[in-house]
Amino acid sequence: MTTTKRSLTALLAALALSGVVFAQTTLSLWYHGAGNEVERAIIVQIIDDFNAAQDDWRVTLEEFPQLAYNPSVVSAALAGNLPDILDVDGPVMPNWAWANYMQPLSLSDGVLDGFLPSVIGEWQGEVYSVGLWDAAIAIYARRSVLEANDIRIPSLDAPWTFEEFDAILETLDATGEFDYAFDVGMAWTGEWYPYAFSPFLQSFGGDLIDRSTFLTAEGVLNGPEAVAFGNWWQSLFTRGLTPGTSQDDADRETGFLDGRYALQWNGNWAAIPALEAFGDDLLFLPAPDFGHGPKIGGASWQFGVSATTQHPEGANAFIEFALQDEYLAAFSDGIGLVPSTVSAAAMTQNYGEGGPLEVFYELSNQQSLIRPPTPAYVGIALTFEKALADIANGADVQDALDAAVDEIERDIANNDGYGF
């Protein structure tokens, strides 16, 4: 009797379980964070919570190492093999949206209210992706060094001006205490160049492309403002203020910490080791104003829905679920990134009121300018990287920028305007 009853219960339980399994439709999610345990723990937590919170969908995770992610997605697209949900680096999103890898999101109204503008990925008037965080860049400095040299400590409201900043670099160089006054990180080739350096150009009044048409860069990337930027950029290297393209990763990572570089242009992800080294002496300073307002780059990794998914409603449901403040805060605490909302920032250890990295949230909020939202960006980024490296190595500024403009326009022409 009891045996029968027990086995009946077991049978019912099994049915119920299998019922759940069968009722849930599997959605695949591709994520770029393989190798980062903390990130994995958080994303797995979100997925588990989501799978438990409703009965319709079951998300499964496939992780890729960051450097292998984009080629993997492109290969998968070529093979007709894309997942249901994928994450995408902000500036690359328009390229994938244009190529029909992704479809516009359909989130509930008001979900994105209060999000930093730079974490919302828009292309042709539609939102395709949204980020749980952003990254921000600041000038790393030491209070003691600035005070010893009578240098004003700038604020968000009163950043260093161009002349002021340039004079500061000369002052720091003249002390003879440092190998270099200002490290910008030339060792980090690739996306770092457009991400970290195009805001200088934009603050000078130039840009990577004419954002009114997205068809030409003439006059924007090689006009007088851009040339002024280029000349200053080149002078950083000719005056020996900044380590050049041959800088190695070791110097990039240890130069500021060891006191060989006076100032460093670096992202918020490097903040923790620097705080450990200098504690209260460490300052995160806003970008200088080169004439058109201080600027930093915006947009980091974001979630989107693939164009080929059979279940867009499930994919959207997952993304909406992941946008909760507690997850934004968890990512921020876990990997040090800027949370996408004020309410989430308040929940974090570092970005809340009085937190050591609080300034980064406001940097993102006030200064960040997204890289040009165009499918051409992928090519523009490489062209800009080369132009800046060439100028740093002594190329004629006007020639290098002209060549970059020609290259970008040729690429746009070869692609029939990239949909513009």
Next chain:
Amino acid sequence: MSGRMVGARNERYRVAWRYALLIAVALVFVFPVVFMVVSSLKPDLQLLRDTGSLRAFLPVGDISLDNYVAAFKRAPIGRFVYNSVLVTGLTVMFGLFLNSLAGFAFAKLRWRGRAIVLSVVIATLIVPFETIAVPLLMMVNALPWLGPDGLTFGWLNSYRVQIVPFIADALSIFLFVQFFKDLPDEIIEAARIDGASWWQVYLRVIVPLSGPVFATAAILKFLAMYNMYLWPLMVAQGETYRPVMVGLQYFFQLNVAWGEVMAYLSLITIPVLVFYLLLQRAFIESIAASGVKG
């Protein structure tokens, strides 16, 4: 008598001089490995600070196995090594067989079209893999396969997609051709007169005489396969089939974990070294057999 002693002393000097030279040259070649292994024992910051001086090659400072522990936590290293060794091992095995067979056919057999086919084969050496990767991806994505699930299409996410396209390669074939050419025709003809089939000639005459070539072809192919990056990246979209070089990228985060990178590299170098040392026997034996002196 004194002359003989002088000769012996000269001989000793000569040997000492040879060793000095061997060691001097060795120093030039050994340092990346020393750097790699020594660095794998240091914490990141110290590792990076040491790169500018000879300390890079000395296990000094804060030495521990922490990086290894952390590396194993970060990535399924065992899985990657297993995948790579499996894929590489099978490719090398099938490759040695088919390429040496073809090499024999090109070097020692006369058949119509031989010269032109060989020229085409060698010409394929020129084609850098990067240039055919995309068309190849499209092809393998459409290929059929008869497996336990019946007839399926598309080879992505499998071992076979990492093995089958690379079994035949022009370098190996060329290597075998050039070495088989040096084998005297007389031994082949003698075997033929004894009634051996061409297959038996290959198996009983050619293969036993070609230890060093097989060893050379094996190690070169092993290295090429083991270090593959672009192709597995494109075709293995799950962790299940990921090989070691793709696994290396697990360590290149925003803040590169250099110590773990070095630990991982030291670990994944072990299978290659083991394979090379195993093959050394083939070299040693053949040297002993031919009795070559310097």
Next chain:
Amino acid sequence: MHRIPVKPVPELVRQAAASGLGPGRRGEEAAGLAMAAPAVILLVAFLITPFALAFVMAFTNQRLVSPNPTAFVGTRNFTQLLTVRPFMMAPLTDPESGATLRDDTGAPVYPVLRDITRRNPDYPQFDGLRELASWQLGERRLYLLASDVVFMRALRNTMLFVLVVAPTQATLALMLALMINQRLRGVNIFRTIYFMPVVISIVVVSLLWRFIYSPGGLLNSMLTGLTFGAFTPVDWLGNPNTALGAIMAMSIWQAVGFHMVIWLSGLQTIPGVLYEAASVEGASALQKFRHVTWPGLRNTAVLILVVITMQAFALFAQIDVMTRGGPRDATQSIVFQAVQRGFERQDIAGGSAISVVLFLLVLSVSLLQRYVTRERAR
């Protein structure tokens, strides 16, 4: 199917005479085909076919990532790659007097080159071209304009790389192989050590050498130490004059063990009796090398020459990791350009066009090599 009997009798006779042993060669034709077939079929399927597809792609506008339909564009990709035109520029003249315009120092004033090459209806042939080189000829200026200046530099650098690296590497590898092929206790250890750089992937080795070559890196601090401070540190990879040389040196060092192993297996096929005979005749070490070793290595030498040349032409990973083609294009290479264009810039057709050019280039070089080695054999 076997049609030997149908062959004309004289050819059969000639064949039999050539082999010297007619019956021993029975079934050779079929066996040869059967034995070569598996490997050749695999090569055709997985290498030649995709390359043929890439070849076709080079004449299209195929993109890696794009919603646009693929279309044939003729030779556009090749024109954008290979166009080179000379242009003689005269100084500006006063429209009324016809006299040459001069600036304050009396130097002639020239038009801006970009005004001529950018959508100028008077000079359609120069549209989109850039300066590759220029020379001053009296008051005129001779420009060499190219549609893809970077590719032209990649072409030059790659040729230079091949010319320096191939022979140096082959020679050093042979010297190492000879050293290692001695009968000395413990020689196996050295054989393993010399092979070390090959065992470690080129990507990793390149990362390591970036540290070594850096301005504050090991090479500079060693050279400074050895010269008691007389040596001024050089920015090896940051200086356009030293960057390619630095990469060449590293490349030779890295791959020399690879070719050492091939030479070694060649050395081992030389019968020991030959050396013994030479010793009996009292030959010196040098004579033994010239008359026994070198002739015995002929086939190996051909192999190494071909392989080393092709590997040198494929220069890529070092560039990608160490310099990304810089400083100022001093280390651009053909394959780096092909990969950058095909994958990073998503212009797979343009990348394919580069590989087709590379293929034809290497093919002609190897045909030339063949011609030269054949001459010597006579």
